[in-house]
Amino acid sequence: MIILGPPGAGKGTQCERLVETFGLVQLSTGEMLRAEVKSGSELGQTAKEIMDAGELVPDDLIISMISSQIDQQSEAKGVILDGFPRTTAQAEALDVMLSEKSLSMDHVVQLEVDEDAIVERLSGRFSCANCGAGYHDTFSPPAEEGKCDKCGHTEFSRRSDDNPETVRSRLVAYREQTAPILPFYQDKGVLQSVDGMGGMEEVFDQIKEIVAGG
Ligand code: ADP
Ligand code: ADP
Ligand code: ZN
Numbered sequence: 588m589i590i591l592g593p594p595g596a597g598k599g600t601q602c603e604r605l606v607e608t609f610g611l612v613q614l615s616t617g618e619m620l621r622a623e624v625k626s627g628s629e630l631g632q633t634a635k636e637i638m639d640a641g642e643l644v645p646d647d648l649i650i651s652m653i654s655s656q657i658d659q660q661s662e663a664k665g666v667i668l669d670g671f672p673r674t675t676a677q678a679e680a681l682d683v684m685l686s687e688k689s690l691s692m693d694h695v696v697q698l699e700v701d702e703d704a705i706v707e708r709l710s711g712r713f714s715c716a717n718c719g720a721g722y723h724d725t726f727s728p729p730a731e732e733g734k735c736d737k738c739g740h741t742e743f744s745r746r747s748d749d750n751p752e753t754v755r756s757r758l759v760a761y762r763e764q765t766a767p768i769l770p771f772y773q774d775k776g777v778l779q780s781v782d783g784m785g786g787m788e789e790v791f792d793q794i795k796e797i798v799a800g801g
Pocket of ligand 1: 599620638643669672
């Protein structure tokens with residue numbers, strides 16, 4: 588399945604739940620790119636400046652990266668694509684990739700969230716530096732302050748691209764380059780929209796219904 592939505596809509600948050608509940612594997616292109624940046628690879632060096640500017644990494648790099656990741660998941664019950672596709676070219680390449688690999692797409696879920704909420708969500712976002720579990724200063728702090736609920740680790744990190752200026756650019760990139768893929772899936776009759784403005788569990792209930800419905 589694919590989970591679509593603007594930055595900060597709650598894609599990663601819902602993926603965590605989908606992984607736990609349905610045993611799906613999450614493939615997040617943003618996470619993959621951050622790992623490349625951390626490792627200092629050639630791809631990471633190319634991606635870093637683009638990500639810091641809030642722009643999109645070139646399609647060809649992303650498409651080959653996700654294709655090889657999908658190939659490594661042959662044992663998985665199912666895969667959720669988080670943060671991919673993000674352009675029309677990526678959506679078209681995904682179609683070709685899936686048919687070449689004899690894979691099918693069951694659900695395309697769009698999370699709808701107002702821009703004010705996005706800014707609020709991104710400005711309070713942080714995650715566990717060890718296991719990556721996601722948190723929010725106001726909306727979902729760890730049960731015990733300073734300690735990860737999932738793994739007990741006490742160090743956390745904030746993304747450098749969650750600053751107000753980069754967030755503005757990321758929203759422009761979403762509006763101009765990613766939102767245009769919504770009609771692509773709408774026309775295929777596979778797009779399912781979910782109101783992402785409610786609480787995390789409320790949103791998850793809606794997604795669960797979609798996944799359980801086939
Ligand atoms: P968010 O979940 O907040 O939308 P991501 O972690 O998905 O952010 O992405 C972070 C950054 O990584 C993006 O701003 C972009 O620069 C890059 N990126 C991630 N996925 C893609 C993609 N599919 N195509 C192009 N760039 C991408
Ligand atoms: P995305 O992956 O779409 O960029 P995240 O899942 O990282 O978004 O969510 C962004 C921030 O908003 C995180 O700090 C997360 O804890 C918080 N968040 C996610 N979903 C909700 C929600 N339904 N209500 C309030 N805050 C949320
Ligand atoms: Zn943790």
